[in-house]
Amino acid sequence: MIGIDTPVTLRQLVQYNPERPYREANDLYVSYWGKEDCNPGHAVGPGIREFYKVHFIHKGKGIVRIGKETFSLRAGQAFMIYPQVITYYEADAEEPWSYSWIAFQGSQIAHALSRTSVTPEHPVFPMDMRIMPRIYEQLSEAVAFIPSANLRLSAILMQFLAELTDVAPAASLETIHPQKHDVYVHKCIEFFKTHYSEKISVEQVAASLQLDRKYLSALFKKALGLPPQQYLLQYRMERAEELLIKGIYSIGEVARSVGYQDALLFSKMFKKVKGSAPKHFLLNSPGD
Template sequence: MIEYLQKSKHHTELHLTQFGIESCIPRHFHGPAVRDYYLLHYILEGRGSFEVGGTTYTLGKGQGFLICPGVVTYYEADASHPWTYCWVGFNGTLAEWLLKQAGLTLSSPILHYNSDDRLYRYIQMMDDSKKDFPRSRESRLNGLLYLMLSELVESGPVEPNSPKSVRSEVYVEKVLDLIEVNYAQKITMEDIAHAIGLNRSYLCSLFKQRMNTSIQDYLIRCRINKACEMMGNAELSIGDISRSVGYNDPLLFSKMFKKVKGLSPKHYRTELQTEAGD
């Protein structure tokens, strides 16, 4: 079974180009050749060899290999016990990053996945989607590809512990990203610590050391800065803006706004309108 797909006009971050399952005859081979997309094979039964960059890998059930765009590769089924494999071809701006998260790169192209038959079942579901999801098939196929790659990321090699300074930067960056996305929600320090996976006191201390401000103060300033961006929209009332940045209590919003900006939301908007009229 094999299916080739047309180029996606909508899913530029990640999209399938082909997928299939094949039981190869002895010594069946491909290449030497290059592809202009990523091609990932997973071996269901049997054995074979994969050659890339002057290195030959002998592979069997539960293993696989990645072909990167523009790289010459050659692979051949074993003479006595030829492999059966499934594969997906894909591309997109996120493809390389997702593969790297799974430990798969040009210099490390071999896949190890012995957990279950889930990868095979995803390929089957891709095939079934032709009749089961005729109107939404492109999105369905992409969803299945994301699921497949998430399995590989989850089962991939664990990165060695980074130096403490590097880890702290990562945690702080996660806090910043979390606040950027969720500043409008009723988010607490406990929520943030739980999402990051660290003790609250430790995370707050780490953040203060790196940012010279507390997480709470950073969250307040983020909300007020977002509110200032909305002040120029005359269709939004002060109450609308207050609720849009996480303050259901307009009095508390006014208090926090004045604390950060030195004047009330109403006076800030008046000054903004005056400057715009000059």
């Protein structure tokens, strides 16, 4: 497809809209992708997007402006456009860039990017040249497999996010907080997020870290302002609310999915945290 909205020497764009059930059931999905050989001085913006969009620069150079910050880029680099962030970018007048891009959405994108050093304020990062030149072709080839296109596209997106985490990792907890107790708190949170659907206790977490339960609870409360039991309860209810809003699971199914075998106890705790009974969220779900 040749674009008609911008003056470019070559622009190829593939628009892809996954079916609604797939979008609603998945936390990561691709919206569209493309590649472009830009004319000298070709500019986009300033404007905002409703999705995440990353540009891989194959050759040439240009600039990206976010707020008052201007970044100069060249081949081998990439930049991320964040949703609702005003962004402007422009090809160099003498060596205009050629780039490919991929736009994507999903509730887990922000979490994935939190594992990297890329932020709305610092959107530029190096990109492994082993994946960059082929990403447009990989995506285009994936849609040829009609039954599995959605899964193939998501796999490519996940591969990119994994590469990004490797080439632009976030500073480790040890770097940001050299105190060992901060690492314990982080590991406790990760344990809760991994095992919240199971019958777990603070004693189990403390034992896995070879710590006294009271000591771990004190560290946790000092770091987050609430005890670990309360954090786990709130996290479980957040996940429960997400499931209830879908409108396709019973209260009992949701209860068991977040670690409660007793649906009545779950309902009581849910109302305590959320202020309304689970049934209220079911009645007001988009599916009804």
